[in-house]
Amino acid sequence: MSEQQERKRGSTPGNDEQTLSGKKPRAQPQVVAPGVVVKQEPEEAGAVMAVQAMDEPQIKLTFGVSLFHCQACLLPLKPPTFKCEAGHVVCCTCRGKHGQASGRAATYAACRERDAFVRDAKLPCRYEEFGCKSLVVYYQAADHHGACEWAPCSCPAPGCDFFTSPPRLVEHFVADHRWRVTKVRYGAACKLPVPAPPQGCHVLVGEGGRSVFLVSQCALGAATAVSLVCVRANGDAAAGAAQFKCKLWVEVELPSNKDKLVLNMSAVRSSDLSGGFPAADMNVFLAVPPVLLHDASGDAPDLMVCIDKACVPGGGTGQE
Template sequence: MSEQQGRKRGSAPGDSELSHSGKKPRAPPQAAAPCAVVKLEREEEGDAGQGSSSSDARRAVVAALEPQAMEQPQLKLVIGMSVFHCQACFRPLKPPAFMCESGHIVCCTCRGKHGEACDRGRATAATFAACPGLDVVLRDAKMPCQNEEFGCTSLVVYYQAGDHHGECQWAPCFCPAPGCELFSSPARLADHLNTHHRWPLTSVRYGEPCKLPVPAPEQGCHVLVGEGDRSPRVFLVSPSALGAATAVSLVCASANAGGDQFMYMLWVEVPGNKEKLVLILPAVRSGDLSCGLPTADTDVFLAVPPVLLPEAQNLFVCIDKADAAAANSTPPMVE
């Protein structure tokens, strides 16, 4: 983890259970190991509530930050990393695992390469035996996500951890407000921008238009939170000065490019007629906001001329997941 990621850290206090019964305490069960700690885990509770108001959006963010529901007891153990790494490629072991005559445990795909090394100076070819018992452990050995401190409560199978970390939407982002040093998950960032910087926050449904005022550059962004996501997706409607006009862009606060992809449309209706100024892009730009907000010099934008700004309460934003948008042949434009 980078030095920036270590700046804002916090840890939840541990829980303890006390028995207040008049009866003699029951003998504790046999411990599996002296260092083992029994930890209860639970699945996430329901998704954030529906609605498009700022309060609904804040509830969606807060709900995503609550602890997951308890379910099955788990053992928290400390085991040397070498046990779970292939001794040929030194990467996490993936089942099925095999052991050679020398006692080295390797992945299935590494048998040939490792066998050649074992054959040197031997009269017979090395043989390998399957390790079904170890395969059971490899499939069940889990670790917390590296973004646990930022809100991710996933327990990831060890050999799949790299894939999860590359797509985890709780990976931290920087606060884009000038002078602010917050570094946290998009969900916490959205709440911070709304409560600390007073940027308006609205909950949006994918594929449905949302009507907003054109934000003024000096007032900051308008924060949008997508509904129905396990980890809330946060989008910023970002204004910047373009002479007397206003350039409006959209950016997704996400440190990872993996997972769902989004397309979007921005348009402004001209008062008194059906004409529209429209910007349609097949992909929403995303990033950890380490370089700040997009500007007219660095990003694609919808230019709102000054003649429309005095009555600019008619900015429409429609964000949709790329797969859903491709299946829908009719653009969700307001008639």
């Protein structure tokens, strides 16, 4: 992340301590008062733990992260957990490793009390300032952050260092760059003008408003290369495969015939746009030759775009 991006994105929560706002507790005399904070030693990093039960009020507590980390692999504890006679708590898969590391055989017992805390410990998403309101189970935080659709992306306009989540980038594109925005329905074709300077790109917003796409152009010799990218910081890595597929085509009425140029994209690339607009030689693109840039009337042709959700491992489709 560049220094410019750090300046533009605004302040972020401190690394030493994270807090969680719980629900206001109901009046019950035996319950700890709301807002009670229990802190460990100053040098220990904080982790938020919300004690949750079906009919119980919620409070916020701060614990040292060592209570939530396996003492063998040092990663967040995942249920079921086990405790040896020395009091060390480890994950199920680390029992053998921990015994070997200690140099002696160890006896482990299920640590159901710790499991209850591990399952309920939650903290705000690290991208809360960019719009994510999720409360994430602590040991699942890495998976959430790797897939979070609110992870920030860059504005690709030259000289612009704006940096925020894709949905909020749309507002910036309109207010600061006057780029055209079109809402699209998955599986349905929409008609756009072939992008050309000075506009340079067209913004497409998928159903639900959370997935954002950019249609951009660049010169490719005498032709125009038109490409489409999903604006998402971690879309491909999160799903294990691209979440969307796309079809681009141009139809042109010429005096003697009607020409059609089609590009089928089985996988739409995701990008955080930190390097600006994706270059034609780095992405799949539709190369529109000069003869197809104008129809019989001399007007620019329409670009037809159809975006749909792609199948992902497990037989489902990409999530919006």
